[in-house]
Each structure stands twice: as C-alpha cells, then as structure tokens.
Amino acid sequence: MDQERSDTLNIGFGPAATYQKDKPVFEYIAEIAQQYPDKIALSFEDRQMNYRHLDETSNRIAHILIAEGIKPGDVIGLSLDRSPEMIVSLLAIIKSGAAYIPLDPEYPADRIEFMLEDASAKILFTSKKYQGKFNTQSQELYIEDILFKLDAQPTTQPQVTVKGDDLIYILYTSGSTGKPKGVQIRHSNFANFILSMKEEPGLTADDVLLGVTTISFDIFGLEMYLPFIVGATLIITDTVTAKDGRALLEIMRTQGVTMMQATPYTWRMLIEAGWDKPLPVRVITGGEPLAKDLADKLIPLCEELWNQYGPTETTVYSTIKHVTESADITIGKPIWNTQIYILDEQNNNLTDGSVGEICIGGDSVAAGYLNRPELNEEKFIDDTFSGTPGGKVYRTGDLGSFKENGEVNCLGRIDHQVKIRGYRIELAEIEYILSKQKNVRSAVVLPRTDMGPDLRLVAYLVLEPNEEDLVQQMESWRQALADALPEYMVADDYAVIDEIPQTPNGKVDRKALPDPRPFIVRRREVYVEPRTTVEKLVADTWAEFMGLEQVGVYDDFFELGGRSLVAVKIMARLEQETGKRLPLATLFEFSTVEKLAQRLQVDGKSITWESLVNIKPKGTKMPIYIVHGAGLNVLLFNALAMNLDADQPVFGLQAKGLNGIDKPLDNMEEIAANYIAEIVAKNPDGPYALAGYSLGGIIAYEMARQMIEAGRDVRMVAMFDTHITQTERYDSVIVKLFRRTRLLIMQLLYSFVLLAQDPKRAIEYKALQLKRRIIRLWWRIKGADQSQEGFFGYSNELDEENKRAMDNYFVQPVNVAIDLFRAKKKTFYMDDFKFMGWKPYAKKGVRVHDIPGEHNTIFAPPNDQEFAVVLQKCLDEAAVKKD
Known part of the structure; x- marks a missing residue:
C-alpha cells in the first residue's frame, strides 16, 4: 500500500493501495482453493463443500455455459433459491467470461422480465421449479440439467481472458421512472472493494461468515466473495431462516460465526429474538443509517461493530467506520482508492464541515447505468478533483458533511427533502431527533396530503414497551423537536405503530406505511370544548382547514401544524x-x-393594523427590523428569527393596506417614512439594524437614508438577495428602448445557461414568472371592477402600488455600508451578479455574504440555519461599531 496522503491536504481521500487491476476475482478464489483444498468453503443446512469442490464444480459449470455459446461480454440472468448451487453457479458465470444479473425468485415476475430484456440476457439460469414463470426471450437453462452433465466436464478453469474492465455483474436498483436501472460493475471495481474489505474490517481463514442477504441486494457481494478470497467459511441460510431472528441467533450461537453483515432491521430482529449475551462476532451494518439506540444495544453484545456506507453505483461500500460508542456514529472514512467529496450546487468541494451532496470518486465507481446515457451524464460526472484522467465521480443524492477528523456524517437523502409550508426540509433530521428520545425504538417521518387541505408532517413511531402515558410522551417528542428545530419542522401528528414496514432488502418501505389516523396520539386529556359561539367558530374553522377531528380552546395554532398558507384561508373565512x-x-x-376568539370580539374599529410586527421581541441585543418582500407579510421571516441567537430581537414590517381598508402607499419615500415612524415610536434611541428581502431591501435602503439624514444611529443595512436598478423615469424613449431590448436579449441568453445547469428548476421558475405576469396583466385590466374583500383581492393592488413606487424611485448614493446576503444559486439575469447593482450607491462599500439556496429558498431549511449563522455574526459585529 502506498503511503497514505496527508489528512490535512487530502480530506476525503481513502488509502492509496496497489493491486492487480486486470486480475479477476475468481483467480483469487482459485489460488485459495490450491492453498486450502480440503477446508470447508461453504455450508448450507446439513451440506458442506470444500474449496476443491467449490473450484472444480464452478469450472465444470463454466465449461457447460461456454458450450451453450456464452462468450466474454455476454449477460446471464440467474434466478435460483438460496443454496450451494446458487453460489457455485454465480462463480461459474464469471469464469465463463460473462456477467450475471442476480435475480431473487421472490421478486415480481414482471420486474425480472424487464431486467432480462433490458440487459439482453442471453441465458436465464434458473430451476425447473420456475420453468415457465418468466415471459422472456432469454434461453432458459435449468440447474437440474446442468448438474446431470457435470461429470463429463473438465475440472480445470476455462481458458477465457477476463480483464479488469470487463463486467462482473449488472445489478438493478429502483428507478425514479418506475423502471429499475442496471448498474454495471467491473471486475476491477469489485476487486478494489473486496481487497479493501479483506484489510478492514478484515477477515482471515479462521473466520466463519453468516450470509443472510438476498442475492439482489448489492451487499450480498461481500458475503459471497470475501470469505472465498481468504479461505474462510461461508454459512448461507435459506430464505425462511434469513427472516427468522430466533433461527439466525441459534446459528450464531452454535456454529462458530465470527462475522455477519445485515441491515439495521435484521440486527433489531435478532435483539428482539433474545440476543442478550455477548458473542464473539464482528457486526457489519449497512444499507440504512445506524441509529444511536441500536448501537447502544449492539456494542456490548458483539466483538466489534462496523458501520459501512455506499450506493450500488460505487460497488457495495465506499466508507467504513469502527463504532465504539453510540455518541460517535458516522459513516467513517473512504476505503481503498476511494475519494469522498461534499459538493455544493456549484460543485465546490466543501471540506470545512458545510453540508452538501456526498459524491464518490475512485476505483470502485461503476461503469455507469446500462442503456441510460442521459442518466449517466447527470449522475456520473467528470472527476475534476483528483486529477485522474478519465475518472468519474458519482453523485449519490445523499446529504453529508466532513467532521474535523475527516470522517463523514451522512444526513439523509436529498430526495427525502420535501417542501412543506413553503420550506424545503430534510425528513432525516426530524427522524434523527425523534430516534434519540426515551422509549422510541425507531421513527419515520412522512408528509401526508390526505389529512386536510395542506401537507401535514406525520411521525410514525415504534416504541419500546413502557407504561408511560402516551399523551405525555407525545408532548415530550413535540417539545424535543421544538427545542432543536424551527417550528415548521415540528411534526404535526404522532402515530404509534407496531413495526416499520421493510422492503425485501431490509430498508424502510415508506410507501407501505399505513394511514396514520387510527394510530395518532390525541391530546384528549387536555381537550376543552369551545364555550362561546366565537370560540366554536374559530375551533371549527381551524379543524376544517387543518384536517383535524376536533380543536380545543387551548390548542395552539402553530403546535397543531398551522402555517402561513392555511392562516390565509382561516383568516379569510373568519373575516x-x-x-x-x-x-x-x-x-x-x-x-x-x-x-384569537377574544381578539375577534374586540370592536373591529379598534383593531390596529400596524406595520411593525413582533416576530421575536425579547432579547438584549441590537434589534433587527426586516421589511417584507413581494409577499407583503412577514410570516416568512419566522424561521430565520428562530435560528438566530435566543437573545436576538427580531421585528418585521408588513405592508400598509393589508387590511384592505387603508390606502396602499405608492411612493417609496412615504413607505419608508411610515415604517420609520412606527419603529421610532417603539425604539426612539436606537441603535438600528435595517434589512429587507427582495423589494423590501430597497425600502430598507430608503429608510436608512432618511434615518441617517435625521441623525439616527443606523449600525447595519442588510439586503436579503435584493437587486437594484436605477429608475427609467428620467430616460429618453430611445434610451429606454435600448435598455429594455438589451435586457430582454440578455435574459433570453441567460435562460439557456439556467436550462443547462438545472433544466427542471429553470422551467419551474419561468412558469412561475409567466403566471405572475398573467396575474398582473389580469389585475390591470379587471382590477377596478373587483371587490377588495378577502386576502386574495387586495394583495394584487398592493403589489401594483409597490411596483409603481419602485418604478418612480430615484436611487441616491448614501453614506452607508451594505451587507449583501446573496443567494448562491441564480435564477434570473442581472447586469451585476457580484454586487447586485448596489456598489454605486453604498459609499462605504458592499460586503457580500453568499448564502445557500436561490432567491425563493434562502429562508428554507437547511438554508435558513446557515443564513442565520452568517447574519448573527454580522449583527454582532455591527452592534459594537459606531461611525
């Protein structure tokens, strides 16, 4: 093995090791057979096979396959029950020069038929038990017929040349289109993986490995090949035993098992089956995240606990971690000749601990998907990081980050992020916190669309046996989430079920989770029936729009899952x-x-519609005042506020005219003066930190100009992704025409850039722009005839007045520094991407702070958390400055 690179310079790089890249795996096995001919290689029920028999039988079957016309590069589908014949046949296929598709006979027939057709499998190697089950063009060979011909075949290995770039297998994984996609693994890919596993976690000829994994799961490859390249013994179980915790535990106790790999589900099954005393076995867990509570149980029961991670596309496992305490669970560091990169949206490698997508390069990266060139281009990108000519990096779709010691934290699937209540959230983060709670064995969080007009986050929980009150437990779960996460990430409902459904591979089957309503823990003990007509109106309205059976007097809107969209509907109904x-x-x-009922009973004329809103009013730090964007209200800023320091006050400024009664202002100077008056009335002495989102940034800038002229102490002016252009009001017709034509051309050209970077998002954004323009045009044509009743009527008028104010606003340079919080992902063209147009107007300069997300998602998780960290630092620095 080469000298390992410096951790400081090469974070994410696995050990650089040398091996024979053109040496196929079966040659390592043949060498072991020569070294240990009489040693038991394979054990199944009451049958045993030594290494000589394993090697010679597989050679004989390989000769039969060649006689059937198999040539190097051909593909053979294998569908056999778990047995020694299954193992020997797989070995024979690769000795013939072909690649195999592992097909579990229990899988649906149409799925297997698709795989055979997609891979153009020349032969389906199966049993007469399954004769006629599959509608396929592949030639069927039956193991019974092949075994009958064995004695007539030579025992020597066929003279077939197999190189490192030849395929060893094609393994199909789920596809987003509903059709599985075939991952092409080469002999060199697999050799790098299995030789690395030989060193760590390590296996020797004295070991016994218990194999329980289905043939169609990629981790089966470790079970089959690792024992055979070191001279160890492989015990395989039948399908029924592999699912029986008591039977597996008996084998572990009585047959000298020293290593076993399985998903967390299987390990839990063994513990529940009565594994309560230590066994001299090394435990390998993979396929799904290792939970803290499971690690706590496994560590004292086993000799060693190893957590491994890797997608099928990078050959089984790519990272490895020896877990010695449950407080330190990661997916570890890369295996041999493997590189881990944490990439942001611009493909920058984040080695500083920031969260990004886990991407994997190195010798174990697959040859790509079979017959899927577009998907290959998307998922297997050029390796521009390691300097390897022609190298590829696989985008896993998993979120992760580096620890200081170079280990990797895996934070769950990017595609398990969901957009709910206007925010994009990571379900795995919620699940992780719930899984750490007392009495919680496992947790899965799912958004449901069938429980009311809006999405609701439902936490499915499996509990340890306990006598504690369920309602009290539910309150503690909710509080734990509220303490650690923004309020929009707190689960709405908590359903206690007996078990989490699993796929055949032992992973969580989210599609099989039941309707949660019969299992939801209800707070009936604290339910108080509405006492007045108004309370009943409010409660019934909340129940209707939030999809709840009943709402009590003391129920809290946010705790019940209420958010801005449903708030609009509720307030419109109450109005x-x-x-x-x-x-x-x-x-x-x-x-x-x-x-809220008490508030509704107040005389309508006495209800004030102040622009200044207390979002988070308590705290001793310098307050920040954030001006609304085009959305007009300030509920959007709640998440950002909750992620700032506990001692940081936050106020919002909502648009005048939201009540549909007051006339909206169409003059920027007047809008700013109105907001200043309300701020100064509550905080006459300052100091002040002003901020605005989008359009609100321009209002905040004018507020700063007026306050500085009045001698007020403005310490900070912040723009939240606000772009400024000077008004065309004083331009000639020719200049206007030139500027607008140039802008239109540049916007069109930039659209092609956006399409190349992210086609799906670019189309979504353009569609949203078109929709807004249609609404604006419709309002201009029909607006005068419309009633101003309800939230959806007057918002268009406000939008028009704000645009008019912007069009008429002449931007003047101000003696101020601007903190520009700029979204990393651009969704529209600007003449000045660097400073977003602000440099000519901020006399003291523009400080740019890049924040994750795009214009409409900078407040969405996990972006809001990073945004809050940067903003808080700027606020703290500004608070101690005074010009």
Whole structure:
C-alpha cells in the first residue's frame, strides 16, 4: 500500500493501495482453493463443500455455459433459491467470461422480465421449479440439467481472458421512472472493494461468515466473495431462516460465526429474538443509517461493530467506520482508492464541515447505468478533483458533511427533502431527533396530503414497551423537536405503530406505511370544548382547514401544524363570517383558539393594523427590523428569527393596506417614512439594524437614508438577495428602448445557461414568472371592477402600488455600508451578479455574504440555519461599531 496522503491536504481521500487491476476475482478464489483444498468453503443446512469442490464444480459449470455459446461480454440472468448451487453457479458465470444479473425468485415476475430484456440476457439460469414463470426471450437453462452433465466436464478453469474492465455483474436498483436501472460493475471495481474489505474490517481463514442477504441486494457481494478470497467459511441460510431472528441467533450461537453483515432491521430482529449475551462476532451494518439506540444495544453484545456506507453505483461500500460508542456514529472514512467529496450546487468541494451532496470518486465507481446515457451524464460526472484522467465521480443524492477528523456524517437523502409550508426540509433530521428520545425504538417521518387541505408532517413511531402515558410522551417528542428545530419542522401528528414496514432488502418501505389516523396520539386529556359561539367558530374553522377531528380552546395554532398558507384561508373565512379582518401576524400573539376568539370580539374599529410586527421581541441585543418582500407579510421571516441567537430581537414590517381598508402607499419615500415612524415610536434611541428581502431591501435602503439624514444611529443595512436598478423615469424613449431590448436579449441568453445547469428548476421558475405576469396583466385590466374583500383581492393592488413606487424611485448614493446576503444559486439575469447593482450607491462599500439556496429558498431549511449563522455574526459585529 502506498503511503497514505496527508489528512490535512487530502480530506476525503481513502488509502492509496496497489493491486492487480486486470486480475479477476475468481483467480483469487482459485489460488485459495490450491492453498486450502480440503477446508470447508461453504455450508448450507446439513451440506458442506470444500474449496476443491467449490473450484472444480464452478469450472465444470463454466465449461457447460461456454458450450451453450456464452462468450466474454455476454449477460446471464440467474434466478435460483438460496443454496450451494446458487453460489457455485454465480462463480461459474464469471469464469465463463460473462456477467450475471442476480435475480431473487421472490421478486415480481414482471420486474425480472424487464431486467432480462433490458440487459439482453442471453441465458436465464434458473430451476425447473420456475420453468415457465418468466415471459422472456432469454434461453432458459435449468440447474437440474446442468448438474446431470457435470461429470463429463473438465475440472480445470476455462481458458477465457477476463480483464479488469470487463463486467462482473449488472445489478438493478429502483428507478425514479418506475423502471429499475442496471448498474454495471467491473471486475476491477469489485476487486478494489473486496481487497479493501479483506484489510478492514478484515477477515482471515479462521473466520466463519453468516450470509443472510438476498442475492439482489448489492451487499450480498461481500458475503459471497470475501470469505472465498481468504479461505474462510461461508454459512448461507435459506430464505425462511434469513427472516427468522430466533433461527439466525441459534446459528450464531452454535456454529462458530465470527462475522455477519445485515441491515439495521435484521440486527433489531435478532435483539428482539433474545440476543442478550455477548458473542464473539464482528457486526457489519449497512444499507440504512445506524441509529444511536441500536448501537447502544449492539456494542456490548458483539466483538466489534462496523458501520459501512455506499450506493450500488460505487460497488457495495465506499466508507467504513469502527463504532465504539453510540455518541460517535458516522459513516467513517473512504476505503481503498476511494475519494469522498461534499459538493455544493456549484460543485465546490466543501471540506470545512458545510453540508452538501456526498459524491464518490475512485476505483470502485461503476461503469455507469446500462442503456441510460442521459442518466449517466447527470449522475456520473467528470472527476475534476483528483486529477485522474478519465475518472468519474458519482453523485449519490445523499446529504453529508466532513467532521474535523475527516470522517463523514451522512444526513439523509436529498430526495427525502420535501417542501412543506413553503420550506424545503430534510425528513432525516426530524427522524434523527425523534430516534434519540426515551422509549422510541425507531421513527419515520412522512408528509401526508390526505389529512386536510395542506401537507401535514406525520411521525410514525415504534416504541419500546413502557407504561408511560402516551399523551405525555407525545408532548415530550413535540417539545424535543421544538427545542432543536424551527417550528415548521415540528411534526404535526404522532402515530404509534407496531413495526416499520421493510422492503425485501431490509430498508424502510415508506410507501407501505399505513394511514396514520387510527394510530395518532390525541391530546384528549387536555381537550376543552369551545364555550362561546366565537370560540366554536374559530375551533371549527381551524379543524376544517387543518384536517383535524376536533380543536380545543387551548390548542395552539402553530403546535397543531398551522402555517402561513392555511392562516390565509382561516383568516379569510373568519373575516367572511364575522366581518372583521385581522392581520396574519395576529397569530404570533393570539395563537390559541381562546385568544384569537377574544381578539375577534374586540370592536373591529379598534383593531390596529400596524406595520411593525413582533416576530421575536425579547432579547438584549441590537434589534433587527426586516421589511417584507413581494409577499407583503412577514410570516416568512419566522424561521430565520428562530435560528438566530435566543437573545436576538427580531421585528418585521408588513405592508400598509393589508387590511384592505387603508390606502396602499405608492411612493417609496412615504413607505419608508411610515415604517420609520412606527419603529421610532417603539425604539426612539436606537441603535438600528435595517434589512429587507427582495423589494423590501430597497425600502430598507430608503429608510436608512432618511434615518441617517435625521441623525439616527443606523449600525447595519442588510439586503436579503435584493437587486437594484436605477429608475427609467428620467430616460429618453430611445434610451429606454435600448435598455429594455438589451435586457430582454440578455435574459433570453441567460435562460439557456439556467436550462443547462438545472433544466427542471429553470422551467419551474419561468412558469412561475409567466403566471405572475398573467396575474398582473389580469389585475390591470379587471382590477377596478373587483371587490377588495378577502386576502386574495387586495394583495394584487398592493403589489401594483409597490411596483409603481419602485418604478418612480430615484436611487441616491448614501453614506452607508451594505451587507449583501446573496443567494448562491441564480435564477434570473442581472447586469451585476457580484454586487447586485448596489456598489454605486453604498459609499462605504458592499460586503457580500453568499448564502445557500436561490432567491425563493434562502429562508428554507437547511438554508435558513446557515443564513442565520452568517447574519448573527454580522449583527454582532455591527452592534459594537459606531461611525
């Protein structure tokens, strides 16, 4: 093995090891057969096979395959029950020069038929038990017929040349289109993997490995080949035994098992079956995340616990970690000749601990997907990091980050992120916190669309046996999430079920999770029935729009899962029923049925619609005042506020005219002066930190200009992805025409750039732009004839007035520094991408802070957390400065 690279310079690089890349795996096995001819290689029930028999039988079957016309590069599908014949046949296929497709006979017939057709399998190697089961063009060979011909075949290995770039197998994984996709693994890919496993976690000729994995799961490759390249013994079980925890435990106790790999589900099954005393076995867990509570149970029961990670596309496992304590669970460091990169949206390698996509390069990266050139281009990108000519890096679709010691934290699937309540959230983060709670054995969180008009986050929980009150436990789960996460990530409902459904590979089967409603823990003990007509109106309205059976007087809007979209609908209904219009921000202060009902009973004329909203009013630090964007209200800023320091006050400024009564302002100077008046009335002495999102940034800039002229202490002016262009009001017709034509051309050209970078998102964004323009045009044509009742009517007028204010606003340079929080992902063209147009106007300069996400997602998780860290640092620095 070459000298390992410096950890400081090469974080994410596995050991650089030398091996014979053109030496196929079966040659290592043949060498072991020569070394240990009489040693038991394979054990199944009451049958045993030594290494000589294993080698010679596989050679004989290989000769039969060649006689049937098999040539190097051909593909053979193998569908046999778990048995010695299955193992020997797989070995024979690769000795013939062919590649195999492992097909579990229990899989649906149409799935197997698709794989055979997609791979153009020349032969289906199966049993007469399955004769006629599959509708395929592949020639069927039956193991019974082949065994009958064995004695007539030579025992020597066929003279077939197999090189490292030849395929050893094609393994099909689930595809997003509903059709599985075939991953092509080469002999060199597999040799690098299995030789690395030989060193760590390590296996010797004295070991006994128990194999329980289905043939169609890629980790089966470790079970089959690792024992055979070192001279160890492989015990395989039949399909029924592999699913029986008691039977497996008996084998472990009585047959000298020293190593076993399985998914966390199987390890839990063994513990539940009665594994309560230590055994001299090395435990390998993979396929799914290792939970802390499971690690706590396994560590004292086994000799060693190893956590491994890797997608099928990078040959079984790519990282490895010896877990010695449950507080230190990661997926570890890369195996031989493997590189791990954590990439952001611009393919920058994040070695500083930031979260990005786990991408894997090196010798174990597959040859790509079979017959899927477009997907290959998307998922197998050029390796521009290691300097390896022609190298590829696989994008796993998993989120991760580096620890300081070079180990990798895996944070779950990117595609398990869901957009809910306007935010993109990572379900694995919620599941992780729930799994750490007392009495929780396992947790899966799923968004449901069938429980009301809006998405609801449902936590499915399997509990340890306990006598504690379920309602109290539920409250503790909710509180644990509330303490660690923004409120929009707190699960709405908690369903206690007996077990989490699994796929045949032992992974969580999210599609099989039941309707949660019969299993949801309800807070009936604290339910108080509405006492007045108004309370009943509020409770019934909440129940209708939030998909709840009942709502009590003391139930909290946010705890029940209420968010901005449903708040709009609720407030519109309450306005329709009572004739009283309340600002959405009312819910910050009046969040229970009781309090909101009391607010509705106040004389409508006395309900104030102040622009200044208390989002997070308590704290001793310099407050920040954030001006609304085009969305007009300030509920959007709640997540950012909750991620700032506990002692950081945050206030929002919502648009005047949201009540549909006050006339909206169409002059930027007047809008700014109105907001300043409300701020100064509550905080006359300052200091002040001003910020604005999108359009709100321009309002905040004008507020800063006026406040500085008035001698007020403005310490910070922040733009949240705000782009500024000077008004065309004073330009000639020719200049206007030239500028608009140039802008239109540049926008069109930039659209092609966006399409190349992210076609799906570019199309979504352009469609949203078109929709907004249609709505604006419709409003201009029909607006005068429309009623201003309800939230959806007057918002268009406000939008028009804000645009008019912007079009008429002449931007003047101000003696101020601007902190520009710039979204890393661009979704529209600007003349100045670096400073977003602000440099000519900020006399003291523009400080740029790149934040994750795009314009519409900078407040969405996990972006909000990183945004808050950067913003808080700027606020703290600004608080101690005074010009």
